[in-house]
Every structure is written in structure tokens, then in C-alpha cells.
Amino acid sequence: MLPVESVETLSEVSLVSARRLPRFRPWYGAQVRLQLQPSLSSADYAYSHRLRVRFAETDAMGIVHHSRYLPYLEEARVEYLRHLGHPYTELRAEGVDYAVLEAFVQYRQPLRFDDVVHVHLRLGAATRATFQMAYLLTVDDDVRATAVTVHGCVTADGRPTRMPAWLLALSD
Amino acid sequence: MLPVESVETLSEVSLVSARRLPRFRPWYGAQVRLQLQPSLSSADYAYSHRLRVRFAETDAMGIVHHSRYLPYLEEARVEYLRHLGHPYTELRAEGVDYAVLEAFVQYRQPLRFDDVVHVHLRLGAATRATFQMAYLLTVDDDVRATAVTVHGCVTADGRPTRMPAWLLALSD
């Protein structure tokens, strides 16, 4: 059972034509669509990263501000890449970045100051230039949020580039 | 033409049973789904808010970090409510909050330091306890991002409550 059920991503055609456009143009007008269904079971995820909520991440509602989940997902991705033997700093040193093309978060129950959050994640569908990741956030095995991000491999000057083979091999 | 084409939200049933659950429980397990298609034409939006990118919002890729778009959307919502004569501070003083249930952002072209961004927004579909907003972010009439957020009206202790009539009246 896939956490991400069905995905339409950048077509080959749009990627080819995109290469003639200026920096980051490729995604302009792209028909990226997600049908998101990240699993609610942590057993369906390949990796888990633990972090603790900072006070600075809360807001006047007394809960973690919704914008603060995205750096949590990013931190988990970075740790996952390190775990896979491909630290993000090395990728960046080689001139490859994983630009975020889309992000979707479903906030199911709030996170609070000092909560210990487990960010479970797995690589979902991939094309030659994009990949998706699904996330489950839990506190004490209690579901707090799910999320999906879509990434494009880009060079230092923002042009789309092929995904590393090792990353493609890990995808669904 | 609707910016948000089709939406399934919290069912009445889940809302009723949710009332017996502790704080913020209502959304746990809720089957909220978006089919997102915010219009790329600013003419399709009801309101526009202008802001300027801060240096603190950029990241080491030289562009605005993807998490920083969500506060932009929030700032635009707050200004829209003020424009409608219902400042968010008054709503909060009355014990009503608009919790964010879902957020989706499509990053089409990057934003950079000092860019003047227009956040166009409109109210999309609404139910008795939730509403959606669609967004278009432009710089010099150039599309940079689109987004959708789903909100639930909650009381100060996190229980879902009916939407104000004036808000319901504005929805599609």
C-alpha cells in the first residue's frame, strides 16, 4: 500500500522546453498535481527523525505555528540523506540542490512546546527530475500531521537536472 | 470559474462526534481532500495585499525559504479580514480562532530579497465549520506561487464552532 496513491508530475515535454527558459522557469505553469494519502501507520515509513519543539516555534494560540512544520520536514530530509550516505552538504558542494516545488501539510492535532516529535518519512514516486516524499508526524505514537513535498533536482543556477541514480533507485 | 474546483471536507458526522473528544481532536482522522486549482489570473481574486520580502526570509539558495510563504498568506488573510470590517484581533477577543487544517503551496518561480509581492486571495468553498482560501502570489504581474489553505473555526479551547454568518455569505 503506497502512502502516495497517485501522482502526476512534470511532463517530459515541459521539462525539455523549460531548459531554454531563465532561472527556475521550468516550473512556471507546470501541471503538477498530487493526490495525497500519506499512511497513518509509522510502519509504512522508511526512516524516522526525532526533534523537540522549541518555544520560539509556538504562536499566540499556544501551539506550534503551521509554518514551522516545513523546517521540521526539511530537517528530517537532511538526516535521511545523511543516513543514506549522501549528506546534503555534499550534494550542494557538487552543485545540486533539491528545490521544493510543492508542499502540502495536513494539521491533524496541534504540536506544543517541548513535544518530542517523530518525523517519519519515505520517498514516494519519482521521475527523472522530480521526487516526492511523504511524512507522518507523531508524538507518543499519536498522529499529529501528515505531509507531502515535491522536489526538483536543480543545478546551482536553477536549471533542472537528472536525479542521482541512487535516489531514483530508492523510489517506488 | 472557481479557483478551487472541488472539495470534500469534514463530514457533519465527524464534527458531531468530535465535540466529545479533547482539544483539537476533531480533525484527527478527518478525510479532508483538496483538488487544487487556484486561478493564475489576478482578476479572479477578491483582494490583494502587498508586502516586501525581508532579507531574514531568504535562505542559502539565495531565494525565499519555502516555509516563509505561509506567514505571507496569513498576513494577507489578516488584512483581508480587516478590509471586510472583521479584524482578526476582534474575532480572537470574541474567542474565535481560525485554525489552519491544511496548507498547500505550489512554488512556481522563486521569490527573492526585496521583491514586492502581491498576495491575491479569495474565499473558496465553505461548510458550516470550515472554509478554504485560494492564493496567487505575483511580482510585477509575474506568477510566483499559488496556494490553498483550509481553516476551521474553533473556540479558545480548540472546539469546532460555527462559522460567522458574514463569512459563510462570502463563500462560493
Place this chain on the structure above:
Amino acid sequence: MLPVESVETLSEVSLVSARRLPRFRPWYGAQVRLQLQPSLSSADYAYSHRLRVRFAETDAMGIVHHSRYLPYLEEARVEYLRHLGHPYTELRAEGVDYAVLEAFVQYRQPLRFDDVVHVHLRLGAATRATFQMAYLLTVDDDVRATAVTVHGCVTADGRPTRMPAWLLALSD
């Protein structure tokens, strides 16, 4: 050898009169002055907390944005209180907050994405209602920043209150 050499803080007089003023008024006009000299030797600090720089914390100069150091200091304080057996969540549950009255940071060398930072800290001078903390930030034993924060114990509605005895006992 003290990391904080000499400190003038809120006088008793201003604190007494402050109690009659509305929420948070106490600090208005207060003559708080620091002469800051946090030690550059990690051996002079009571506690050390380790954290890793997130990509989201960098800016377009390719380094950690200067505003991002303050949450690092806060995270280290929270861990120090936990280490002392007085978790901040408990203090907050008892209605006590440690409001930040002043913060000073000296940026000596930049922090970068993925750096593992050690935040060394110690309690400095304390009065009956305020205390100071000194910090040293290192990466691989290399000094990156020093900092001092001044805190006031306040009740949930913002009035100054006496420091817990255990905290006073720890101060210089």
C-alpha cells in the same frame, strides 16, 4: 574568573514601584546595563547543549541569519532547566515565565548549514527578580559567538515575581 564581569540591574526601588504598573510595565524606563564579557573558554561554563544548524536558518549570505541565534540560546536554556530538574513546562504550568529583558549577541565567526553547534551556558548574576545567562557558541572547539541574556521572572499576567530559590542558589 567570571564570564560576566560586572552587572548593574533593576534597582529594588524601580521593582517596587513597578508592581503598581500594568502588565510588563516594570521594565519601562528601567536602567538595565550590562558590561559583557562572556568567557571564550568552554571550561568556564556549567552546561553544554548540542544542536545542528537547519537549512531554514541560513540566509542569502550563505550563513545563519543573526536573528536565529536567539532561539539557539533559548533551546539551550530549556535543556539546562531540564538538566537541573526544573523543566520549563513545569514552571509555565505553575504560572511562572522567564521573560527576556535584554539580549546581546557578538557574532565572531559565522555559522553555516549543517554545523554542529555547542551552546555552552552558565548562570551569571541574579537579583531577587532577574538573572543573567552567559553563552559561548562553538563548532569543533572554534568560537563562533558569545551572548548574554537578562531574564525577569514574571507571573502569567506579566507581573514580576520572585525567582525560585533553587535558581537564586545557582547564581554567582
Place this chain on the structure above:
Amino acid sequence: MLPVESVETLSEVSLVSARRLPRFRPWYGAQVRLQLQPSLSSADYAYSHRLRVRFAETDAMGIVHHSRYLPYLEEARVEYLRHLGHPYTELRAEGVDYAVLEAFVQYRQPLRFDDVVHVHLRLGAATRATFQMAYLLTVDDDVRATAVTVHGCVTADGRPTRMPAWLLALSD
């Protein structure tokens, strides 16, 4: 009456020797000291920038998080430079950055969501490679905070460089 009463900054000697050290080394060990006394009267400031507090900038104490003041100061500096006819984007395009060497904030009364804040600022003392700025933050003419920042002019690869003549001419 000067907002910044007395300042000792990087000595010529340390700057000269610093040039032989690697990126950002110059400040390592530098004896920068502030004696801070920003004026509490807005009439003593050269420029004022208006901004509104975002909900995302509040924390679970219901007030603006203390780390969020630094981006406010930065935003005001950027607008001041634009007002002077020297937009920061142009300076950056010419390869000059104003690295933050020190920051000091005195939090006198809290800021809250939706507050309209006036950030008053003025250039303080300057040397050939550093300058200081003093700030007063007010809401409805009520003092909320004062601050001082110390900046160093650096090239794109982090070496100290001379301040532009127009900036030096503006200093005390």
C-alpha cells in the same frame, strides 16, 4: 545628546592583521564593546519605518518572540538605505554586505499581534570599516524596545572592506 554615548570598536591593528585570516576571521577575538544608551525620544532619530506585527511572530506567551525583533531592525535598515538612495540590493550587487557583528535589544514592553510598530533609527558612531545603528521601537508613541546593532562592511567572500564615503559622512 547622542543616542549612543561611547563606543570602542575594532582597532586599526586588529583590522590590518585580520586581513590575512580566512573568511570572517577579522572579528574573532575582537574587543568590540558598546555602552548603549539609545534615546527614548523619537525626535532623536533620523528615520522611521512602520510595520505591523504578524501572527506568526507571536509565541505561546501571547507576545512577539524576542528573536523576531532583529528582522524588524533589519527591515528598517533596508528601508533607510533605500530612503538614502543606496538600496541594499545595489550594494549587494556591487559585492558589499553589511555583516552584523553585534546586536543588543532591550525589551521594555511587549509587542503583540497586529501592533503597528514604528522603528526609529539613526546611524551612530562609525569607523573606517564598522558602523553602529541605534533603534527605538514605539507603538502609539509608547516605548516598547531599544536596540543597537554593529555592522562591518565585508566583501562577498567575507573580508572587511572600507565603508562607502556616503555612509561615513552620515555618521556622528
